Every structure is written in C-alpha cells, then in structure tokens.
Amino acid sequence: MNNKVVYLHGFGSSSGSDKARLTAEYFAKHYPHIEFTALDYPYDPAAALALIQQNIGNRRDVALIGSSLGGFLATCIAEQIQCRACLINPAVMPHQVLSQHLGRYYHPVLQQHFDVTAEHMQVLQQIMPLQLHQPENYLVLLQSGDEVLNYRLALDYYKGAQIKLTEGGDHSYVGYAAELDAIAHFCQLA
Template identity: 35%
Template sequence: MWPFVLESPGGFSAPPQPLDWVVYLHGFRSSSRSVKAQKTIDAFAQVGLGDRLWVPDLPASPAQALALVEDELRIRLHNNPRLRLGFVGSSLGGFYATVLGERHLNARVALLNPAVKPYDDLQDQMGRQAVYFSDEEIEFVPAYLDELRAMETTQLTRADRYFLVAATGDEVLSVAAMVARYPGAHQLRVQGSDHALSHFDEQLPFVRLFLGLA
C-alpha cells in the first residue's frame, strides 16, 4: 500500500446523502473504458446507484467536450433545478472538472492527478493519436490549445468542495503544481504511485466517501 498524507480543512466527510448525478471525465487519449472509470462505475453499481453516474467518451476538442457535458446538464437541471452534482476528473478531465465546478457552484469535485495547464502540457501531442482502451484515434490540433486557454478558471469558489488526489510519483504532470492549484481543498497526497494511479483501489474509498457512496 502506498503511504499517503490527507489534509482536510474542516474535516473530511461525506455529504448527507449520495449525490444525485455525477459525471466522470476521463483524461487525454483515454476513454470510458479506462481502469479508473470502470472502477468508479463498479463503485456506483455496488451500492445500487449506477444510474447516477455518467461516463461519456469525450471529443478531442475541449470546447466540444464541455458542450457535450453542459448540454446534458442543462436537460437534467431543467427537470430538477435542485440537482446535487458531482464531477470526477482524471488528468485532462480534472481540468474540465474544475471548469465545470466553477460553473456549477453546488457541485462536489474530485480530481485524480489533474492537469493544471494542459495548454502547455499538450503542445507536443499534435496530430493523430491512438486512444487508450480503444481501437479509435483522435486528431488533436493547435486550435484546441486555445480552447483550453479560453475556458481556464483561476479562482476556486469554496475550495472545500474540491478533493485532490495527487501522486508524488506522477511521471507526466507536476504534483507541486497540482497542490499549489488547489489551496484550501481536501488533499490526499499519495507518496509514490504514478500518473495512472495504478493502485486506484487504495484511493477509491476516499473518493467514494467524498461522493457519499460509503
């Protein structure tokens, strides 16, 4: 088991009830069939709440990815304006989850090794790219970096709505940048592991609790 440090201003606790609807946002070149996505799906199914989780396959275009989620949110919030929302974002999906968390200020947001400045991280990823856990490919173009810059948020509204899981062994992204990006948030700093959180079973109970599943 990887050792960890949990810092939780005000205490780490579950919401009074499980959230009404949670969106899982996968990372760059990933998909709904990723290991962490599937384990999250299983966690909801195990407590009979599988219908409260949505794990879409996101388009390569950041603007289109956010539009896909917002279109679904618009329908669900129209039907129930009091919907208690949650977002779980991995890597690039963590960047998206933060943008959505600042647009929907009642939402809880769980971040798994999130990208902080993806418009810098992805500059060398132009062209056709294979998608992990899939036979598909995406085309990543320079305009998508501008889309990421345009949607960036710099402030956190009520940082206690955010839960950061950051692995010090992340070989892709800077854990220091992650920790600095989310001051005042609940932070689980895993001493080791990797960008994929290959031992996600060890961190999943904390995510479950944060979303009200435990």
C-alpha cells in the same frame, strides 16, 4: 445530497479505462440508486465541455470525478455550477503539457480519429479558471511519482481544497480502488 456522478477520463483514455471501469463497478455495487455515467467525449475542449454540460443539464445534484485532463474539465464545470469534484492527478494548465502532443490520435471507444491542434491549446488556456471560488468543493488525489504532470502545480492551484498527496505512484494513480470509499463519501451521495 447528490444523485448523479459523472466520470471524466483523461487525454487519450476512455470510458473503458481501468479507472472508469473500477469506478463504474464500485458505484453499481455500493450505490445502485445513484445515476453513474462514464462519459466519452471529443478531444476538442469546447465540444467536450458542451457535451458534459448537455449530459448534466440543469441539474445541481451532481458530483464529478475527473482524471488528468478529465480533472481539468471537471474543474471547469465545477466552477460554473459550484458542485463537488474529485480529481485524480488533475491537469493544471493542460495547454502547456498537451502542446507537446499535437497531432492525430485514435479514440478506442468512439472509434474515430481526432486531431489535437494549436487552436485547442488556445481554448484550454482560455477556459482555465484563474482561481477557485470554492476550493472546499474539491478532493484532489495526487501521487508524487506522476511522470506526466507536475503534482506541485496542483498543490498550488488547488490550495484550500482537501488534498491527499501520496509519495510515489504514477500518473495512473496506483491504488486507485482503495480511494473509492473516500471519493464516494466526498461526493455526498443520497
């Protein structure tokens, strides 16, 4: 049983995103006894992983929910500590996609500018798990209409995981709120 759930947003998003807000409201209403956190983290991949690990600490009673790049980071952490992770249109090989988006950005919640660099792409490539040790630890929600990421990469990479592919939709995952019961169930909450 898990007593903590951590939500990890995607690139250019924040803890104030629609999915993060919907998830926080759902857990507050249905699982008020569960410690729920929607993290805002730096876009430097190494610093992001360090902050997530610091937030989790030595706990093993944790489940992760990650969207897009947050899904990638959730996978990195889940492979380290062997916890459950629910992924929404997760980024696979994000260094390839994000290499087209190098430059300066602004984080709306942290209220600071950040740079996405070629060095970050190297780190993303280095930290990507080459294979999943326990694919059964993952629930992967995909929509074929994702205009940002190729869902077929996730189908291949997360082979052996519980995968739900919905035709159509988009990168934001249309109808996300309807998946929250299944996500909470998969998280094995106490």
